Amino acid sequence: MSIKILHQVGHNANWNIDSFSEEQCGDGLILSPVHQDMPHVQELSQSLRRRSLFDPQYYLPNSPKAKLSTYPFFPGQISEVFSTVNFLLLALESAKQCVEFQIEQQFEGIIIPARFVDQMTTQYFDRQEDLTVKPFLTALAAVGGSTPVYLTVPITSAMLIDDGFQQQLLNWATGFQEISGVYILVADNRPTKQIRSSAFLFAYLKFAHELSNAGLSVILGHLNTESILFSLIEGVTLTFGTFENTRMFSLDKFIDNEEERRGPKARIYLPALLNWVRYEQAMEIRNDNPELWDKVYTETVHSQQAIAAAADPAFNQPGLYKHHFLCLAEQLKELAGLPVQRRFDAIRAMIKRAAELHAQIEDMPLDLDPHGNGEHLGPWLDAINRFYRLYLKS
Amino acid sequence: MALIDSPNLRQLLTHLFPGICIQENLRPSGQRLVYFCEFRSDPAAPSRWADWGDVVLKISEDIHPSVIARLEKERDILNELKSRFFPTLLFYQVFTDDPIRDEKLPYRLFVTIEERIRGEPLSSCQPVFSDQPRAVNLLRELVQGLRLLWENPRRIVHRDLKPDNIIIRTDGTPVIIDLGIIREQGSAGVTGTFWNIGPCTPGYASPEQLRNEKRTIDFRADVFALGVIAYELLSGSHPFKRFDTDPVDVVIHRTLNEILPPLDSLGCASTPLSALVHAMTAKEAYRRPRTTQDLLEKLSAIEGAL
Numbered sequence: 001m002s003i004k005i006l007h008q009v010g011h012n013a014n015w016n017i018d019s020f021s022e023e024q025c026g027d028g029l030i031l032s033p034v035h036q037d038m039p040h041v042q043e044l045s046q047s048l049r050r051r052s053l054f055d056p057q058y059y060l061p062n063s064p065k066a067k068l069s070t071y072p073f074f075p076g077q078i079s080e081v082f083s084t085v086n087f088l089l090l091a092l093e094s095a096k097q098c099v100e101f102q103i104e105q106q107f108e109g110i111i112i113p114a115r116f117v118d119q120m121t122t123q124y125f126d127r128q129e130d131l132t133v134k135p136f137l138t139a140l141a142a143v144g145g146s147t148p149v150y151l152t153v154p155i156t157s158a159m160l161i162d163d164g165f166q167q168q169l170l171n172w173a174t175g176f177q178e179i180s181g182v183y184i185l186v187a188d189n190r191p192t193k194q195i196r197s198s199a200f201l202f203a204y205l206k207f208a209h210e211l212s213n214a215g216l217s218v219i220l221g222h223l224n225t226e227s228i229l230f231s232l233i234e235g236v237t238l239t240f241g242t243f244e245n246t247r248m249f250s251l252d253k254f255i256d257n258e259e260e261r262r263g264p265k266a267r268i269y270l271p272a273l274l275n276w277v278r279y280e281q282a283m284e285i286r287n288d289n290p291e292l293w294d295k296v297y298t299e300t301v302h303s304q305q306a307i308a309a310a311a312d313p314a315f316n317q318p319g320l321y322k323h324h325f326l327c328l329a330e331q332l333k334e335l336a337g338l339p340v341q342r343r344f345d346a347i348r349a350m351i352k353r354a355a356e357l358h359a360q361i362e363d364m365p366l367d368l369d370p371h372g373n374g375e376h377l378g379p380w381l382d383a384i385n386r387f388y389r390l391y392l393k394s
Numbered sequence: 395m396a397l398i399d400s401p402n403l404r405q406l407l408t409h410l411f412p413g414i415c416i417q418e419n420l421r422p423s424g425q426r427l428v429y430f431c432e433f434r435s436d437p438a439a440p441s442r443w444a445d446w447g448d449v450v451l452k453i454s455e456d457i458h459p460s461v462i463a464r465l466e467k468e469r470d471i472l473n474e475l476k477s478r479f480f481p482t483l484l485f486y487q488v489f490t491d492d493p494i495r496d497e498k499l500p501y502r503l504f505v506t507i508e509e510r511i512r513g514e515p516l517s518s519c520q521p522v523f524s525d526q527p528r529a530v531n532l533l534r535e536l537v538q539g540l541r542l543l544w545e546n547p548r549r550i551v552h553r554d555l556k557p558d559n560i561i562i563r564t565d566g567t568p569v570i571i572d573l574g575i576i577r578e579q580g581s582a583g584v585t586g587t588f589w590n591i592g593p594c595t596p597g598y599a600s601p602e603q604l605r606n607e608k609r610t611i612d613f614r615a616d617v618f619a620l621g622v623i624a625y626e627l628l629s630g631s632h633p634f635k636r637f638d639t640d641p642v643d644v645v646i647h648r649t650l651n652e653i654l655p656p657l658d659s660l661g662c663a664s665t666p667l668s669a670l671v672h673a674m675t676a677k678e679a680y681r682r683p684r685t686t687q688d689l690l691e692k693l694s695a696i697e698g699a700l
Contacts, residue, residue, distance in 0.1 A: 122609055141547065170680040171602075171610045177545065177685045214684045 003231055003336035005329055006030050006053070008222055008241035010253075013040075015242055015318040021048065025325045028052045028108060030221065030239060032246075034063070034254055037070040042105065049105050055183070055221075056098050058113035058132060059154055060254035061087060068254075073097035075131075088130060095135035099143060109148035111183055112136040116154045116251055118187070120165050125172050137178050148180040150219060154249070157188035160203040170207065174214045181217030184208065185249040193244065194275065194376035195226055201383035208233045209391050222249035225274055225328065228347060229384055231335045232392065240328055242321040263315045267372065268303065269324035271331055272296045274354040274380075277372040279312060279320070289364055296357050300326045344388050351381045397427045397455050407453070409493045410505070412438035414451075426454040430510060446484050448510040455501040469506075471548060472573060479539025479570055482509040511569045517557035520627055526663060527700050529627045534693040535568050536560065536620060541686040543573075544613035551612060555619035556598040557626070596645045597635045598622050601677050604646050614679040617689065621674025621682075625654060628662045628671070650677070667696050 004027040007016035013036050019025045028051035031041055041054065057068065061075035062082040068074050073094045079086045087094070102110045113132050117124045133151065140149060153173050159165050173182050184207070188200060195201055212218045212233050219237040220230055224247040227238040239246075244264065245253045267276035273296050277285075286293040286307075297303075302323040306313040313320055331350075335343050358374030367373070397403065399419045407429075408414055413436030420428040429451045435444040472483045485507035492499045516523070516532075523529050536555075543550040552559075552573060559572040594603040600618035602610040625633045634648040654675060658668035670692050676682050683689040 125609060138547075167678060167680075168610070171678070174680040174684050175610075175612050175614070177613075177687075210680060214680055215688060216684070 002235060003332055004028070004237040005227075005332055006219070006237060006239050007325070008032075008239040008246040010035055010241050010243050010246035012242065012316075012318065015321055017044075017048065018318070019322050019325045023322070023326065025322075025329050026240070027237075030055050030219075031107075033057050033071055033074070034065050034068055037067040039070070046106060049107055051108055053109055053111055053150070053183075053219075054102055054105065054107050055111055055152070056102075056113035057254070059116040060251050061115055061131075063254040065254060071098075071101075073101065084127075084131070091131055091135040092138060095132065095139040096142070099136065099139040103143060103145070103147065107147075109150050109181070110140065111150045111152055112140075112179070114152040114154050116187070118156050120156075120159055120162060122168075124159075125168070133176070137176065140178060148217065149178060150181040150183045150217070151176060151179045152183045152185070154185045154187070157186055157190075157197070157200045157204075160186065160207050161199050166203060166207055170210050170214075173211060174216065179216070181219060182211055183219045183221055184211075185221040187249050187251075192376070193248075193371040194224065196376050196379050198379035198382035198386070201226065201229065201379065202386050205229065205232065205383060205387040206391065208236060209387070212236065222247060224248065225269070225276070226380070227328065228274060228331060228335070228350065229380060231332055232340070232344060232347065232384065232387065234340070238332060240325060242318070243315075266313050266315050266317075266320060268306070268320050269327055270296045271298045271327045272354060272357055273374065274350065274377065275372055275374070276324075278369050281366065281368055281372060283307075283312075284366055285361060285364070288366075292357070292360055292364070296361075298327050298330075302326070340392060344384065344392060347384060348381065351377050351384075355381075397453060399427055403427075403453075406492065406494060406503075407451070410489060410503075411443070411451075412436040413443055416451075420450075426452040428452050431507075446507070446509075449484060450481070450508045450510050452506045452508070454504050471546060471550060475542050477539060477542055478567065479535075479542065480573065481511055481569060481571055484508060508571075511561045511563060511571070513561045513563040513569070515558050516560040516562055516568070516623070519562055520557060521630075522562075523627045524630060526628065526667060527697065529624060530667065530693055530697045530700065532568060532627070533620060533624055534690065534697060536570065537686060537689055537693065539568070539570050540613070540616055540620075541690075544616070544686055549612065552616050552619075553593055553603065553611070554595055554598075555616050555623065556595050557623060560623075596642050596649065597632060599649070600679070601650050602679055604649060610679055612679070613686070614682045614684075617674050617682045618676075618679075621671050624671045625657065625675060628657055628667075629660055630662075633675070664696065664700065666692075666699065670696060 007020055007026050007029045009016050009029050009032040016029055020029060029048070031052055031054045033041070034057055058075055063076055069077050071077060075087050075094060076082045078090050078094045098113070099110060114128050115131055117127050151173060153169065155169065159169060186204060188195065208218050208220060208230060212235060217235065217237065218233060221239050222241070223230065223239050227240065230236055230238055241247050266279040268279050268282045269276050270282065285296065300323045302319040306319040306323070335346060338346055355374055355377045358377070361368060404416055407416065413434045415432045415434055416429050417432060418430040420430060431449050431451045433443045433446045433449065469483060469486050472480065476482065483506065487505050489503040489505065490499055523532050540552065543552060552570065554572060559570065561569045561571055563569060596604065598619040600615040603615050622633060633654050634652070635645050654672070656668045657663035657671055658665045663671065674682055683692065
């Protein structure tokens with residue numbers, strides 16, 4: 001089975017570009033206009049653009065973010081004062097320009113953007129169709145061509161967990177013959193960095209599975225380390241990113257928040273734990289229990305440099321993110337090479353092993369912080385077991 | 395109120411259409427009366443009418459102007475189609491005046507005149523298509539025709555595919571009739587077309603049509619009906635209607651809830667064909683073939699392997 005991994009570009013796009021171009025990590029990028037202004041995107045090499053997608057990010061159409069305003073087709077830019085009613089009149093023009101831009105830049109496919117609508121009513125579908133889907137399909141029909149077209153489906157975890165609404169979403173997303181794939185983003189309002197709801201994970205796995213079964217290419221955006229679980233979906237495209245706002249979808253990054261915030265604590269991805277652990281706690285394992293450290297740590301050139309440096313790494317330095325890309329890509333590559341039954345067995349074994357290792361850390365004793373401990377592993381196991389029972393077991 | 399065939403109505407038609415010769419009153423279709431007619435040369439009629447020859451005339455009454463406006467758009471689409479898979483629409487008019495009495499009609503008369511297809515409905519010749527090669531060839535032909543509707547920018551859905559609405563020409567090729575021109579006209583019809591839950595025919599209508607989930611009804615509702623037709627052709631019996639006397643609500647219940655035994659388990663179809671028909675008749679639209687191209691490719695592959 002083939003699995004593609006795309007960099008979900010965020011702040012410091014160069015980190016993703018370096019990882020992809022210099023270390024051949026990942027299969028391409030999903031470019032992010034809220035972080036990359038138009039001239040910067042146009043200046044990227046043609047070979048990179050050809051392997052990348054451009055997410056037009058209409059999620060918050062009146063977003064005041066400066067970089068978005070460099071794109072003349074952005075909803076908040078094409079109409080002087082954005083309002084839904086105003087934009088309806090300009091939606092086709094916006095679509096034409098956006099399609100033209102994506103074709104001119106020769107991206108690997110064309111993304112039909114979507115507004116983020118969190119209401120679980122038929123308004124969800126009406127708004128998407130009126131504001132973007134129909135205008136974009138009209139614009140695409142006018143230019144023709146065979147470039148793959150992806151429909152953005154931004155949703156919430158509640159929409160997935162609700163069986164009835166998920167069915168409506170499936171019927172809707174599979175109802176456009178012109179598209180070849182879907183680009184899914186799920187906002188999940190949770191207090192933890194890892195997903196700890198087996199109901200959400202199961203519903204998300206089922207959703208992606210049904211879309212893939214319907215013959216659509218499925219791109220799952222803004223994934224954290226749960227991408228390991230989603231490697232169970234045949235032919236899926238997974239994503240990874242640097243800062244948390246590229247690994248958890250939310251509208252927050254489209255709000256012009258001038259408030260200065262303290263950066264998050266530096267964390268390191270420890271593949272055997274299937275988690276990011278606070279850097280100073282990771283160093284406690286390394287220093288106090290080297291044998292256990294050898295079990296949980298996978299060395300990369302970036303982690304080696306970070307550990308060897310005189311000062312502890314900070315969240316705004318690239319090393320630990322690039323380490324994460326290399327480790328996760330390797331894990332996913334190994335899984336992708338397995339037939340589905342063995343892949344499931346391998347993921348299950350990985351989760352169980354991670355739980356054992358977390359127990360050994362606790363036995364040191366060392367209590368990892370709530371975001372770095374293994375509490376997500378039980379729900380992960382529950383979710384894939386149920387998914388396997390109902391959808392994969394022959 | 396449904397129109398009734400009567401001497402007065404026939405007299406009115408001969409005044410509205412000089413040169414018309416009404417030959418036969420067929421079974422009503424929905425709320426429409428249907429006649430086989432022939433047009434003969436008449437000095438009071440436009441000369442092109444005589445060129446029409448044998449036609450099907452459908453007539454109904456009391457249509458809301460908003461429906462007429464929508465129908466006019468659909469008429470334009472039909473005129474665009476000009477395909478061997480659909481009868482040619484020759485004429486369409488809403489009449490408001492009574493030429494006999496020279497006064498307003500008490501109701502609007504909506505008249506369409508279509509080319510008369512020489513052949514017989516699939517419902518009368520189903521056994522001819524019971525073997526797999528013929529059934530698959532027929533399905534592929536129907537999909538080729540329907541794709542003209544499905545892939546039209548207006549995303550047209552027939553919504554009432556059934557053996558009665560498929561005419562098999564004498565050369566064996568199908569023609570799809572009764573496009574949903576006046577599908578939103580009114581209440582329950584008399585040919586099995588059911589209106590209370592949306593315009594459709596229970597037994598062939600998809601679950602989303604039966605639940606009147608308008609948002610979900612797209613070309614895949616037609617795919618469902620084609621799947622039912624295929625199942626009926628290959629198995630020799632209707633999957634949801636076991637007896638002609640089955641009440642409509644029983645047929646609806648079965649359509650919504652019963653999982654059909656796979657055709658290959660009944661010895662009626664190859665495994666790939668059985669799987670395709672199974673997918674076409676899936677209760678959920680998203681589990682049916684997602685594109686016309688996909689459906690055609692699967693049918694061609696099955697046809698090649700038979």
